[in-house]
Amino acid sequence: MARADAHALSLDQGFRMMLYLLGPNETSFARDEDVPEYVEKATPFFMMLMLSELLIGWAKTGSLVIRINDGITSLSAGVMSRLSNLFARGLELSCYVYVWNNYRLVELPWDSPWTWWLTFLGVDLGYYWLHRLSHEVNILWAAHQVHHSSEDYNLSTALRQSVTQQLSSWLFYLPMALAVPPSVFAVHIQFNLLYQFWIHTELVGNLGPLEWIINTPSHHRVHHGRNPYCIDKNYGGTLIIWDRIFGTFSPESDKVIYGLTHPINTFEILSVQFSYYVYLWERFWSSPSTTDKLSVIFKGPGWEPGKPRLGCHSDLPEVTGEEAPHNPEWPLALQVYVTLHFFLLLGVYDDIFAMKAMLSPAFLLLMTGYIMSTLTALGFIIEKRPGAAVLEMLRCVLFLLFHKSGYVRHLIPMLSVPTEVFIALSALYWAARSFARRGKGKRKQR
Ligand SMILES: [Zn+2]
Ligand SMILES: [Zn+2]
Known part of the structure; x- marks a missing residue:
């Protein structure tokens, strides 16, 4: 059960990894199995950088630049999007290896800096087109809109990733599999994703000549905007x-x-x-002709009959600058409760990934169910949904069962009893509050 790791990263390497500043000499591997799971190793760096953004933002503006409800929703989406990696290598790499094994035309040397730099460019070009089509084709947008659904812009927004994006993204990298070894691709597909973390911030202004060549916070802020000048840019x-x-x-x-x-x-x-898929399904069946049905799926999200492929900017809702983001009120006690439980969950998530090779698929499936139900319950609490109390109780019971099983080690034994008591009491407290509120509501109706 030791977490010994042949590819442990130093602090310096970790920060350079987040900026795509690890070179070919440090990141060239003969076999794709040897490539470290850089994205999984990045969790502490995500946390450190988000904490720094919170502190610097607070010093600069006097307020929290990450709202608890929005930030936890973004991190939850990030956790959900990684869960499939518990069972198999990412679809992008699996499909890539298949094409390489069966159809490669040439074999570029895995240890040449030329191959490394060529792959850097190739992956970034593949990403450009996958990203562009994810905005211009409605069925692909159904996945990618998750990343754009936050009305805030901070480092947590970077982690708001779609569960279904990788169902299509693998296709855009396949041409490289005709020549570039999977071990080189496996490095760059991770670094390309990690690089995009730091650019999700309002704290970095214009970077001068760098703005000509690299993607920067300023450029990516435009990409996340809903002002007419920002659409599809x-x-x-x-x-x-x-x-x-x-x-x-x-x-x-x-x-x-x-x-x-x-x-x-x-x-x-x-x-x-998933709500955009439901919307797409409804639009599909309510479209009268086959041509319209196909257009709903394959043209842009803004398309309507009689309009150009990507719709008209003039049809978009006006942006006044006075827009207030979705921000349901919730008491401070619940904010503390949800935040604490979310971080407990992150500990469990981290443990499962560290031990996944030693756990059975059935147990991994159970833990995935537990993580999904927890994230759903926390979202229900934030939105004050009627079913929140029941769901919260159920998943807390599940947590105690898993904890007792001994697999979930993160909550060190010293803390386990207080944690259990805390969980049981807070779940009971929440249930009692919820029932009391429902009772009041009923009395009011009469
Ligand atoms: Zn986008
Ligand atoms: Zn983004």
Whole structure:
């Protein structure tokens, strides 16, 4: 059960990894099995950088730059999007290895810096097109809109990832599998994703000449905007040159208003992840002709009959700058409760990933169910849904069972009894409050 790791990262390497500053000499491997799971190793760096953003933001503005409800929803989406990696390697790498094994035309040397740099460019170009089509094709947008559903813009927004995005993203990297070894691809597909973390912040202004070449916070703020000048702009991952070449670049000008043009107004994680598919399903069946049905799926999210493929910007809701983000009121006690339980869950999540090789698929499936029910319950509490108390009680009981099983080690024994008591009492407290509120509601109705 030791967590011994041949590829442990130093603090310095970790921060350089987050900025794509690890070079070929440190990150070239003969076999794809040897490539470290950099994204899983990044969790402490995500946390450190988000904490720094909170502190610097607080010092600068006097307020919290990450709202608890929005931040936890974003982190929950990030956790959910990684759960499939418990069972198999990512779809992107699996499909890539299949094509490499069966159809490769040449074999570029895995230990050449030329291969490393070529792959850096190839992955970034593949990302540009996958990202662009994720905005221009409605069925792909159904997955990608998750990332744009926050009305805030901070480091936590970077982690608001879609569960279903990887069902399509693998396709865009396959041409590289004809020549580039999977071990080189496996490094860059992770670094490309990790690089995009730090650019999700309002605390970094214009970076001068760097803005010409690399993707920066300023460029990516535009990408997350719903102002007309921001729509369908700045798709780049690490480099902004692709947007300049293919005509989708826009510099930052007016104050950016973040989020979807039609905000989803919820922090319930299943709605965040899947509600657009329901909307798409309804639009599909209510479209009269086969051509219209196909257009609903394959044209842009803004398309309507008689309109161009990507719709008209003039049809979008006006942006006044006065937009108030979705922010349901909830008492401080619940904010503390949800935050604490979310961080307990992160501990469990971290443990499961550290031990996944030693756990049976059935147990992993059970833990996935536990994580999903916890994230759903926390979202229900934030939105004050009627079923929140019952769901919360159920998943707390599940937690105690798992904890007793001895597999979940993160909560060190010294803390286990107080943790259990805390969980049981807080669940009871919440249930009692909820029932009392329901009782009051009934009395009022009479
Ligand atoms: Zn996007
Ligand atoms: Zn983003």
